[in-house]
Amino acid sequence: MSQANPFEPLPTMATTPGLREWPALPRQFAWVAALVWLIGIASTLVTWSLYDDLDYADLLRQMAPFWLGHLLLSTLAAYWATSIYLERQGLAGYPQPALLMLAYGLAWLVVSWALGYALSFLYMWLYEKTGSYGAGRVLSDALWWLVGLVRFAVEALLTLWLVLHLFRRKARPAEAALRVSATTLARCFALGLVVISLQLNALVVRLFGGMLASELADGWSLLSALVSTGLFMLVTFFAARSALPVQVRGFNGGRLALACLITFALWFGSAVPGAIIVLATLWFGFAGSLVLLGLFAVLQLALLWPFTRLGLRWAYRAQAA
Incomplete structure (x- = not known):
């Protein structure tokens, strides 16, 4: 036998x-x-050059x-x-x-x-x-x-x-099945959040009118907006990269888009009351308003990390390859 x-x-x-x-x-x-x-x-x-x-x-x-x-x-x-x-x-x-x-x-x-x-x-x-x-x-x-x-x-x-x-x-x-790296997914996720933020910012600028748009796009304001957008993208990229497996099974673009929307909603919802407080201190001229504005910006960047992980956990649920 x-x-x-x-x-x-x-x-x-x-x-x-x-x-x-x-x-x-x-x-x-x-x-x-x-x-x-x-x-x-x-x-x-070319059209502008004709005038x-x-x-x-x-x-x-x-x-x-x-x-x-x-x-x-x-x-x-x-x-x-x-x-x-x-x-x-x-x-x-x-x-x-x-x-x-x-x-x-x-x-x-x-x-x-x-x-x-x-x-x-x-x-x-x-x-x-x-x-x-x-x-x-x-x-x-x-x-x-x-x-x-x-x-x-x-x-x-x-x-x-x-x-x-x-x-x-x-x-x-x-x-x-498709195999996607966490780096690719994190890059798409971060850029998706940046696109949502830029579109909302474009709406706000359009509603406030041309004069404010000119002021926001002038000099240091434009540079500050670019720097803040870059920091926003970096934080969300590394937060998403740390929350995802090294290799993920499938792209699942719809769920990734939903995770972007959830993350941005959490971040924007936390930013609104803080922005109201900061604007009130600036309006009434309280001492240390600029310091408070800087602390608020740092806090909002820090909140991106847990909000990104929550958005991915609730909507994406990545399956490791």
Whole structure:
């Protein structure tokens, strides 16, 4: 009677198929989105050059934060949406990515031109109906901000989905689950929070009007905003990196977006009462108001760490690869 081999693996411990690496298509679409937006900036600069009575320095100071924020939004949205589509459809990639990128860039430019032409009439209608002063101006600016987000969703995300869907028959099916590094997920998470913060800041600046926007974009204020945004991104990145496994099974972009929203809601909810207290001390001229403002900024940065871990724990629930 032969004895069983003690080194033979048990049937229940059979090795599972290896996880596939992160595809290159999301990164390629992100580069296309960045290029399209840079083309838009270049066309705007060419249009400005046709006028002799424009203050180019002031215009650049006002538009630079918007351009940087929208450039980040465009690249991150293309990267994120492509990753979600590939994972949900079970696709590993496309055989001719250059053709897809060309189709996406041309579709974005054509749709953007058409929407820009159509929305110019909508802007004039809103201006006539709401006026340019008081509550009417605030309502018009808020509606125009929402229209801008809807326009971006149509020209950037809807065209991306159409291109991926039209070429889907030629796509390669995925034979294994996706393996994503914690660094990639933490980077996406941090940039997602920065995008949300920049969009909310753009709304606030728009509602307060052009004079405040010019002051906020001038000199040291712009530099201070860039530094605070950089610190915001660094804290959230390292907090997310410490909370995630080294390798995660699947991207799960929808849950990651929900984690971003939860984290930002917690952070913003804690910032509002503190900001009211700081503004009250500045308004009444109490001694040590500037010191209190600095302590409040440090406290808000510190709170990002536990809020990031809470958001990821409640919404994402990463599965280690």
